[in-house]
């Protein structure tokens with residue numbers, strides 16, 4: 135990696151490792167988060183996402199490896215980096231006996247780089263942005279789970295930031311809240327903020343992210359732009375036809391390998407014939423070959439790999455937490 | 458403050474019921490919003506959002522810390538309990554008007570019926586071994602562990618507050634509690650004493666008599682002495698608080714340390730150790746009640762407490778500055 139490329143990265147790590155006693159929670163990962171991207175940080179439970187985020191924010195020290203955030207090496211330049219970073223880390227944390235507004239004012243007063251004369255206005259603006267204006271004066275102990283989560287997000291928005299780190303931001307949010315988090319992330323990127331969001335809700339990531347990385351048991355198993363990642367997954371053609379045997383013959387002739395079908399056709403009812411396809415073969419070639427061979431094509435689609443397919447392919451089918 | 462949530466606004470929101478107060482996040486409004494991209498140039502607060510080039514002194518955070526400490530119900534309960542002790546003493550002495558047997562009970566107990574000003578002094582003497590360390594233990598033990606247990610520690614550090622600055626602010630706030638605790642006893646004692654007993658010029662231990670005003674100054678000096686005495690324990694409590702994420706554990710350990718120190722101080726076999734115990738001078742403020750004032754115990758106490766603050770402050774910083782915050 136050249137020095138020039140480094141300046142374009144909001145987060146860059148080399149061989150970042152964090153161990154807890156004998157257990158390696160994060161195992162030598164090389165993260166590269168481009169500036170201005172919405173970066174999805176994926177991985178099953180216990181794969182090391184939160185641990186990585188704690189190291190990136192200086193809460194925990196790396197066992198080994200190099201970390202730089204916003205072009206500054208950590209932990210050396212932590213004090214000048216953190217004022218430019220907003221974060222939600224493993225759920226919100228507030229004083230239950232203070233109101234949402236009072237909590238945000240207190241956290242804002244901890245930051246010496248912001249002006250105290252605009253504190254009230256900024257806190258109210260952040261509360262409004264997450265839809266909590268009407269509950270601003272309510273004690274946090276009377277907040278619901280989703281309201282606390284919203285307050286946690288508001289805390290990350292107290293001032294304009296260059297980088298916002300959101301660890302599972304939609305945890306506990308209702309469908310409207312989830313959707314609005316997506317809108318929020320979009321408006322943040324429009325302002326030029328880099329958003330680093332960890333999640334295991336893949337559909338959510340797929341909708342908002344430009345880049346993603348996948349963790350598995352402390353290792354980084356994939357990283358890149360979403361398009362690159364999807365391309366790495368396998369696309370397949372699906373043909374809906376009553377002439378399944380003829381269709382399979384055509385596909386084989388084109389060099390494809392049809393998958394074993396769920397059901398065989400009887401010449402009348404439609405069945406699905408599917409086969410993995412690569413980018414070299416244009417879908418229209420397949421359709422015209424099928425039609426030319428007299429196959430009654432009643433449905434045709436090219437199915438792109440979803441992030442979920444990729445995720446499962448990379449992290450395994452198993453349900454048990456690996457470490 | 459739930460009254461601020463207008464119930465009539467509920468029907469306007471799709472999610473009625475107890476989430477009525479919650480509007481959609483950034484719904485629609487984001488385009489006109491001061492923090493969002495499009496409108497930011499027209500907003501009056503615009504320039505103010507630019508981050509300051511150089512950090513400010515950050516007194517606001519100290520103010521916030523002290524406000525949070527003194528807004529907690531727990532703090533009020535402790536201060537009220539401390540204020541109740543002189544009241545209890547005064548009422549008890551008043552009811553048993555026969556007067557106490559000389560030589561029994563704490564020093565100065567017998568003087569109360571002659572001069573109500575002594576109520577506060579007697580109450581302090583009673584509170585110093587246990588009640589005051591108990592309240593200091595709660596406040597000092599909670600400093601870091603309390604923030605850790607409520608998950609606010611990570612947000613303060615990311616804000617960023619700075620680890621050394623957080624310790625300093627926490628110590629100053631805890632010291633403010635020491636001042637409040639001592640003053641509450643002295644003031645409550647003076648008030649109840651004035652209400653139940655005659656008040657007048659005070660005869661000092663040296664036999665001299667001083668005016669009421671001068672006696673008030675001496676009372677404040679004693680309050681300062683006791684506050685100072687508690688600073689060493691405060692630093693110890695803060696250090697213990699950096700060792701754990703469980704505030705109750707840190708609080709209990711701090712109180713236990715103060716008791717152990719007093720026990721050691723009472724064993725004549727450990728004479729050599731006594732001048733090094735932070736509790737050693739705790740009750741030695743009688744010299745402030747002489748004319749002229751003998752400052753020697755005040756000076757030794759101040760030096761000893763300062764040394765404890767320096768040592769345990771450094772230990773707390775050493776521990777906290779490298780600690781992984783995993784709470």
Ligand SMILES: Nc1ncnc2c1ncn2[C@@H]1O[C@H](COP(=O)(O)OP(=O)(O)OP(=O)(O)O)[C@@H](O)[C@H]1O
Nearest residue numbers: 154159177178179180181182183184185186457783
């Ligand atoms: N304080 C700790 N002490 C010991 N081990 C820990 C600690 N915190 C995390 N770990 C371990 O580190 C690994 C990674 O945990 P981490 O919290 O980073 O996972 P995660 O990817 O955030 O999971 P989730 O999706 O459930 O939030 C886990 O195996 C966990 O057991």
Ligand SMILES: [Mg+2]
Nearest residue numbers: 183184224301
């Ligand atoms: Mg996590």
